[in-house]
Amino acid sequence: LAPLPDEAPVGKLRGDTFSRYAGCAKFSQLPLSKRTKDGLKQAQFVKMTDIQRASLPHSLCGRDILGAAKTGSGKTLAFIIPVLEKLHREKWGPLDGVGSIIMSPTRELAGQLFDVLKAVGKYHGFSAGLLIGGRKDIELEKERVNGLNILVCTPGRLKQHMDETPNFDCSQLQVLVLDEADRMLDQGFRKDLDAIIPQLPTHRQTMLFSATQTKSVKDLARLSLKDPEYISVHEEA
Numbered sequence: 001l002a003p004l005p006d007e008a009p010v011g012k013l014r015g016d017t018f019s020r021y022a023g024c025a026k027f028s029q030l031p032l033s034k035r036t037k038d039g040l041k042q043a044q045f046v047k048m049t050d051i052q053r054a055s056l057p058h059s060l061c062g063r064d065i066l067g068a069a070k071t072g073s074g075k076t077l078a079f080i081i082p083v084l085e086k087l088h089r090e091k092w093g094p095l096d097g098v099g100s101i102i103m104s105p106t107r108e109l110a111g112q113l114f115d116v117l118k119a120v121g122k123y124h125g126f127s128a129g130l131l132i133g134g135r136k137d138i139e140l141e142k143e144r145v146n147g148l149n150i151l152v153c154t155p156g157r158l159k160q161h162m163d164e165t166p167n168f169d170c171s172q173l174q175v176l177v178l179d180e181a182d183r184m185l186d187q188g189f190r191k192d193l194d195a196i197i198p199q200l201p202t203h204r205q206t207m208l209f210s211a212t213q214t215k216s217v218k219d220l221a222r223l224s225l226k227d228p229e230y231i232s233v234h235e236e237a
């Protein structure tokens with residue numbers, strides 16, 4: 001293995017970079033920004049789980065991912081890290097608007113992954129918002145949503161913003177994440193997703209994670225992913 005740079009140069013990682021990192025076991029061996037490495041260290045994440053080890057070398061190169069691994073296998077970090085790294089490499093800032101949208105099936109799951117994002121992303125300067133409906137004040141959200149860099153949301157709430165928020169702008173979207181895709185479809189979000197995805201810029205990276213690969217997950221994959229890397233991990237993480 002070639003010596004690993006401490007931090008990948010700002011700019012692009014080459015498309016063949018993945019093979020150099022394919023055998024890595026620890027986050028510290030990956031070409032991550034110091035900010036992300038410090039966030040991981042602070043949260044005491046050291047060794048990668050199987051789904052993280054299998055997917056990060058690809059997702060960090062910007063590839064689309066279709067990832068299948070059971071609940072509890074560590075799918076959250078498998079997408080949060082590439083989101084942070086992409087925006088970091090693009091030098092995303094307060095005026096750049098929405099750079100990433102992460103969709104999750106329930107308020108509770110969205111809240112949990114938002115907490116992981118805050119912990120691991122704490123040394124980055126990105127703004128992030130949790131848009132999940134319920135009692136939260138949508139009028140206030142509408143004023144602020146265009147200033148956020150990372151949106152963590154349920155499909156229903158995102159659709160509501162697309163329909164109702166004046167000048168809602170995600171035209172600069174870099175990374176789309178569909179988390180727990182099977183559950184999103186079970187929750188009845190199929191219609192919202194079918195309406196949302198075609199409105200998003202096509203020049204983006206998309207990662208779709210799911211515990212199971214049903215026919216409807218495959219349909220959603222076909223709608224949202226381009227030439228994805230298929231990653232399926234069945235053993236314990």
Ligand code: ADP
Nearest residue numbers: 045046047048049070071072073074075076077
């Ligand atoms: P999934 O989304 O696949 O169900 P999560 O991302 O929610 O799984 O992770 C499940 C649990 O494993 C969480 O408590 C998380 O903190 C922990 N975890 C994830 N990745 C790692 C890791 N690399 N090292 C230690 N614990 C981890």
Ligand code: MG
Nearest residue numbers: 075076179180
């Ligand atoms: Mg999960």
